[in-house]
Amino acid sequence: MRTVLVLNGPNLGRLGSREPDVYGSANLGDLRVLLTEAAPDDVTVDVRQTDDEAELIHWLYEAVDTSTPVVLNPAAFTHYSYALRDAAALVTKAGIPLVEVHISNPHARETFRHTSVVSAVATGVIAGFGFDSYRLALDHIVRLPPAVG
Numbered sequence: 001m002r003t004v005l006v007l008n009g010p011n012l013g014r015l016g017s018r019e020p021d022v023y024g025s026a027n028l029g030d031l032r033v034l035l036t037e038a039a040p041d042d043v044t045v046d047v048r049q050t051d052d053e054a055e056l057i058h059w060l061y062e063a064v065d066t067s068t069p070v071v072l073n074p075a076a077f078t079h080y081s082y083a084l085r086d087a088a089a090l091v092t093k094a095g096i097p098l099v100e101v102h103i104s105n106p107h108a109r110e111t112f113r114h115t116s117v118v119s120a121v122a123t124g125v126i127a128g129f130g131f132d133s134y135r136l137a138l139d140h141i142v143r144l145p146p147a148v149g
């Protein structure tokens with residue numbers, strides 16, 4: 001069995017009621033169901049959310065220590081957390097894929113959202129497709145050879 005970590009940053013626990021015009025009306029539980037159904041039988045999808053920067057960083061250490069690929073929605077940390085960026089770099093420098101995802105398209109929103117301090121160390125970035133951003137990221141990861149995916 002392979003595992004993919006799907007890590008979500010601050011305020012994403014409020015999906016469903018948070019700005020539904022931007023993020024839709026589905027919640028994290030719906031995302032978990034969607035990704036579990038989308039994953040091949042031999043892949044476990046571990047969907048987590050935290051508002052705590054340190055916890056998110058520690059989950060990235062866990063990814064390094066267990067060689068587990070990551071789908072990461074850093075939420076607002078995307079735009080300013082060099083600490084999270086450095087932890088994400090630990091993952092990709094170890095040869096483990098980390099796909100940055102966003103539900104919305106940050107480039108079509110406020111100027112402060114146009115910068116991601118994480119993207120440069122991510123394997124790739126998918127944004128603007130709603131929950132499909134996660135599904136596309138998962139799809140990429142599960143196609144990789146088992147050693148890295």
Ligand code: DQA
Nearest residue numbers: 073075076102103104106113
């Ligand atoms: C987000 C975009 C970020 O700018 C924002 O702070 C979020 C969610 C997205 O998924 O579209 O919390 O990462």
